[in-house]
């Protein structure tokens with residue numbers, strides 16, 4: 001491990017791949033023939049809500065059959081033991097970091113197990129096929145949508161993330177292709193503020209050249225090695 005004080009960890013779909021969840025842009029990255037870019041937009045939700053709900057219902061159902069892997073567990077150990085600053089920013093909408101025990105974390109692209117009311121903007125736990133009870137009496141179930149950040153929408157927690165990047169001594173990116181912004185730009189921001197940068201991925205990502213070091217291999221093996 002390292003003795004650097006403030007750490008920001010960014011995770012992507014690759015960290016959950018060894019738990020059995022599909023990544024977005026690999027060979028199995030299509031869902032019923034649709035690219036994620038065609039399903040995850042406000043326009044797609046307006047045009048074909050049944051398709052979009054089916055996509056997220058399937059993803060939600062898949063959560064019941066998976067468990068955290070050694071990479072999630074290693075980050076949870078880091079969270080419990082690290083005396084300095086730590087923020088685990090995940091692009092993933094699964095709950096595997098929490099189930100492994102991580103606490104200092106943030107879901108920048110939303111959560112499968114959360115519903116968002118399009119009428120009042122409140123978020124609540126997803127508890128039913130169409131989101132269960134509405135978050136507040138003023139809105140009805142029809143107004144609920146998956147609490148997912150679609151393309152063109154502002155990710156959650158940007159101010160907190162920017163602040164953590166500005167004071168980071170080390171930025172670590174795990175299991176992400178670097179294809180989607182603003183997450184793909186975090187490495188530049190961290191470097192600009194003087195952080196050391198490390199990438200852990202099955203293959204060099206689109207932004208590999210921006211990292212001080214790239215370790216190529218499965219997260220389930222390399223993340224525990226990095227943390228210990």
Ligand code: BJW
Pocket residue numbers: 011012013014015017018023024025026029036037040091092093109148149150151152153154155158174175176177178179180181182200201202203205217218219220
């Ligand atoms: C392993 C492994 C193993 C496998 N071990 N590794 C042109 C330029 C710049 C930006 C834009 C642009 N045009 C449009 C934009 C903006 C747009 C964008 O980036 N589009 C790109 C397609 C170009 N971004 C947005 O719209 C975002 N909002 C935004 O920009 O708001 C404005 C703003 C302005 C200023 C500041 C801030 C904001 C919103 C993006 C929302 C993304 N949503 C999704 C879907 C929702 C969640 C869900 O349904 O699950 O999020 S898309 C999808 O991609 C999902 C992911 O979180 C995201 C990233 O994917 P990820 O995690 O990297 O997965 P993969 O599959 O791509 O990669 C997996 C990697 O793991 C691979 O490299 C494998 O090799 C590796 N791997 N097994 C280690 N075992």
